[in-house]
Amino acid sequence: QQQVKQSPQSLIVQKGGISIINCAYENTAFDYFPWYQQFPGKGPALLIAIRPDVSEKKEGRFTISFNKSAKQFSLHIMDSQPGDSATYFCAAMSSGNTPLVFGKGTRLSVIA
């Protein structure tokens, strides 16, 4: 049973456009929602994270939107650049020494 569902599987965006990746979860005990970015040949790296006490968090061009009632959260990349081309993973976890569970990933390609 997949605990975090991520969509789309792949995404092509024009340079300067907005990239949007969505995730949904079922476990209401989840209280931490990070996004990881992975470049080819590298391990994933933390990009941005949010806790459910806020509905939005912004860091530079990256924004997480969180909808607790819908149990959904999304990553928005503004002014997308070719250097943003990577695989993005949403994840979720609950407090208490539980593991981080990941979505299946979205391969983003930003074309000029």
Place this chain on the structure above:
Amino acid sequence: KAGVTQTPRYLIKTRGQQVTLSCSPISGHRSVSWYQQTPGQGLQFLFEYFSETQRNKGNFPGRFSGRQFSNSRSEMNVSTLELGDSALYLCASSSQGTHDTGELFFGEGSRLTVL
């Protein structure tokens, strides 16, 4: 500060063999987690070790095992390899455990091919 180091980076095995992968976490990190990454399934949690004790275990068969040493270095072993075990195995370390900050620091992985 050195990052997470995984060895070997690439290896090829045949069905039925076993393999041992090694992970050296960031200095001072006591938690080591292992994930299997495949194109169709994304990142799937294998297990987490904290201070030499297995703290969490994912839904993988008993052929997958691991351990952590007193210096926090970790190894994972896969016995009786199957074709479906071909994957990128990622190790991640964190300072105290994922529940604190949720930030995992990943290595570059060990890519296993089973023929």
